[in-house]
Amino acid sequence: METIIECTDVKRIYSSRTRTGQKRExxxxxxxxxxxxxxxxxxxxxxxxxxxxxxxxxxxxxxxxNSGKATVAGFDIVKEASEVRKRIGLILGGExxxxxxxxxxxxxxxxxxxxxxxxxxxxxxxxxxxxxxxLTEAKDRPVEQYSRxxxxxxxxxxxxxxxxxxxxxxxPTIGLDPVxxxxxxxxxxxxxxEGKTIVxxxxxxxxxxxxxxxxxxxxxxxxxxxxxxxxIKRKFSKVRIFEVLSRQSQTNASGELASxxxxxxxxxxxxxxxxxxxxxxxxxxxxxxxxxxxxxRANVESxxxxxxxxxxxxLSIIK
Amino acid sequence: xxxxxxxxxxxxxxxxxxxxxxxxxxxxWLNWFGYISNVIFRPVVLVLIYSVLGRFSGSPEVGRxxxxxxxxxxxxxxxxxxxxxxxxxxRTGGTLSFFFASPANRLESYLARAVLHYPNGLLSFVSTMxxxxxxxxxxxxxxxxxxxxxxxxxxxLSIAALGEFLGPFAIAFRDWSNIQNILVxxxxxxxxxxxxxxxxxxxxxxxxxxxxxxxxxxxxxxxxVGAPLAENSGYLIREGLTGLAYLAxxxxxxxxxxxxxRRNGALEQESL
Numbered sequence: 001m002e003t004i005i006e007c008t009d010v011k012r013i014y015s016s017r018t019r020t021g022q023k024r025e026x027x028x029x030x031x032x033x034x035x036x037x038x039x040x041x042x043x044x045x046x047x048x049x050x051x052x053x054x055x056x057x058x059x060x061x062x063x064x065x066n067s068g069k070a071t072v073a074g075f076d077i078v079k080e081a082s083e084v085r086k087r088i089g090l091i092l093g094g095e096x097x098x099x100x101x102x103x104x105x106x107x108x109x110x111x112x113x114x115x116x117x118x119x120x121x122x123x124x125x126x127x128x129x130x131x132x133x134x135l136t137e138a139k140d141r142p143v144e145q146y147s148r149x150x151x152x153x154x155x156x157x158x159x160x161x162x163x164x165x166x167x168x169x170x171x172p173t174i175g176l177d178p179v180x181x182x183x184x185x186x187x188x189x190x191x192x193x194e195g196k197t198i199v200x201x202x203x204x205x206x207x208x209x210x211x212x213x214x215x216x217x218x219x220x221x222x223x224x225x226x227x228x229x230x231x232i233k234r235k236f237s238k239v240r241i242f243e244v245l246s247r248q249s250q251t252n253a254s255g256e257l258a259s260x261x262x263x264x265x266x267x268x269x270x271x272x273x274x275x276x277x278x279x280x281x282x283x284x285x286x287x288x289x290x291x292x293x294x295x296x297r298a299n300v301e302s303x304x305x306x307x308x309x310x311x312x313x314x315l316s317i318i319k
Numbered sequence: 320x321x322x323x324x325x326x327x328x329x330x331x332x333x334x335x336x337x338x339x340x341x342x343x344x345x346x347x348w349l350n351w352f353g354y355i356s357n358v359i360f361r362p363v364v365l366v367l368i369y370s371v372l373g374r375f376s377g378s379p380e381v382g383r384x385x386x387x388x389x390x391x392x393x394x395x396x397x398x399x400x401x402x403x404x405x406x407x408x409x410r411t412g413g414t415l416s417f418f419f420a421s422p423a424n425r426l427e428s429y430l431a432r433a434v435l436h437y438p439n440g441l442l443s444f445v446s447t448m449x450x451x452x453x454x455x456x457x458x459x460x461x462x463x464x465x466x467x468x469x470x471x472x473x474x475x476l477s478i479a480a481l482g483e484f485l486g487p488f489a490i491a492f493r494d495w496s497n498i499q500n501i502l503v504x505x506x507x508x509x510x511x512x513x514x515x516x517x518x519x520x521x522x523x524x525x526x527x528x529x530x531x532x533x534x535x536x537x538x539x540x541x542x543x544v545g546a547p548l549a550e551n552s553g554y555l556i557r558e559g560l561t562g563l564a565y566l567a568x569x570x571x572x573x574x575x576x577x578x579x580x581r582r583n584g585a586l587e588q589e590s591l
Binding site: 060063 | 337343413582
């Protein structure tokens with residue numbers, strides 16, 4: 001598959017000064033390497049401050065790396081920034097980035113103008129994207145009167161306005177209600193089918209799992225795991241999951257289970273009247289006997305071993 | 320992605336949309352209270368104070384000199400912060416990031432940010448002069464209208480050009496508007512608005528001649544009392560050239576500060 005985005009040993013350091021004038025440096029990216037294939041969704045996951053947004057900002061030409069090289073659609077993001085900009089769309093999460101006193105339609109008209117769109121194309125596309133994000137009825141209202149979800153949908157509309165080849169989505173569903181988030185997620189597969197490439201950052205693991213062809217987990221400015229969602233769960237996950245349903249709840253059961261050798265984490269929940277224990281164990285560890293012993297054979301309704309979900313795998317990788 | 324042929328829009332239309340958007344979307348005084356108090360009421364108060372002060376000096380000439388100087392200064396008071404807001408609010412509102420991530424024509428956008436602030440400056444000049452006429456009785460009987468209007472328009476252009484020069488600093492420096500306010504204040508002192516230029520040491524006089532208003536005001540004052548434009552045309556040409564220089568330097572600054580912001584992450588820090 002053709003590589004459309006490539007980062008090689010990209011480093012980005014933010015410098016600032018304290019009130020006493022001392023220089024303070026924050027390493028946002030520490031030798032980032034990644035490749036994104038054309039026509040795929042690439043999910044970028046990581047904790048806050050890991051470097052996801054910095055990566056998106058570098059790839060969208062808003063930031064220059066301190067060292068390393070990055071290309072988008074074959075163009076260098078520093079030397080050929082203007083070529084990159086013609087091919088990308090950018091959706092940043094949050095409430096900033098729109099002209100609050102202008103209407104949704106006026107906002108889009110402006111972004112169409114700075115993208116050199118002709119009057120007829122602008123009119124057609126503005127109507128299309130407003131319809132896509134179900135803002136047609138609200139198009140003539142000032143954006144400052146929009147709800148957070150509506151603003152986020154307008155961000156999405158702006159990102160799609162130029163029908164870009166590559167779309168960077170930084171937490172696009174933040175602030176959307178479940179229906180709105182699902183509607184946005186449903187827009188992604190058809191775009192990929194058309195050949196678009198999407199780089200998506202999100203904190204919602206199910207969203208990344210559902211949409212991404214490949215996922216990279218970034219931590220402290222470097223990629224610590226990369227592969228398909230299944231790869232992340234199978235190869236990179238540092239845990240396997242034991243799921244136990246028990247009839248009787250023992251107050252100290254979780255503590256006792258956590259002390260078993262090979263157990264990383266015990267999460268207690270309920271499933272109706274039953275106690276549900278999700279036990280993260282180091283792969284290759286069999287704790288079923290000890291679990292039965294602690295909870296009592298008669299109490300154990302079921303005990304199954306399963307692959308971790310993406311969230312469980314993620315939590316095991318990012319400690 | 321659209322083909323270039325299908326998407327390429329008219330530069331004039333795109334320019335006008337940008338002028339309209341940056342004005343209505345970013346001009347902080349664009350509400351009834353803000354507009355009337357800043358663009359009309361403040362200049363009127365200022366001209367009243369200084370013109371009355373001039374009148375007490377016993378010479379109608381001083382009152383006229385002050386009125387014309389303050390009328391020019393009120394143009395700066397409106398045009399400079401107005402243009403600056405186009406940059407500071409674009410940055411703090413997060414919209415500047417989307418502009419920089421776009422293939423927008425930078426020159427088009429740079430010029431568009433000043434267009435609608437220019438008439439605001441002229442409006443404050445007119446309201447100031449009308450006030451001076453009504454309240455202080457400034458005499459308009461001998462004005463060389465053609466020369467006077469040309470001098471005022473050129474001076475306003477030069478002020479707008481300074482605004483375009485100063486505005487882009489806000490891209491890289493978060494607290495730039497505070498510094499700019501000091502610069503606007505300096506214009507009151509050094510550009511001959513109230514204090515005659517010749518009372519300053521020569522180096523300061525030379526510095527003052529690099530500011531908008533300083534040269535144009537000489538033409539405005541002379542044409543107001545009926546002198547032909549040619550009499551002080553050198554000053555007017557210098558005013559126009561000063562404006563052109565600021566405009567060119569400002570455009571270089573716009574490009575430079577975009578690079579600086581991309582390099583030091585200034586826009587990123589704003590969003591933290």
